[in-house]
Amino acid sequence: MNLGNCPRCGKLFANNFRDICPACIKDIEHEYEKCLEYLRQEKLATIQEVHDATGVSVKQITKFIKEGRITVANNPNMMYPCEVCGVLIRENNMCDSCRTRLTRDLSAAAKEDFGMEQGGSADRKGSGAYSAVDKFRNQ
């Protein structure tokens, strides 16, 4: 039996299958019921409206959407904020423009790493950018 602290309430509990304690699981189920009930009446509600009406945190509602328990198909305005810029989105963790930028940054970083490795071997051969740096250092 593994004992761990529940990330939601901080209490010690035996974590066997779920990553949060049984009390929190019950809490979240209850919150889910509240959201669902509200959304049944207010099909066009936004995440902010659900939060205001139910008191459930936007973060938790976002989780329900990401888990597919609340669907944009049933409630078209249930969009959640992009993790980076906060623009409202319907899928993934970030909006298209942030994702594009991140992908570009990542490939640029990968290229830089690659360049460093190449530079390292070029150093031994005494050519490329690294030899220039060496010359500068030796002065």
Ligand SMILES: [Zn+2]
């Ligand atoms: Zn808990």
Ligand SMILES: [Zn+2]
């Ligand atoms: Zn974004």
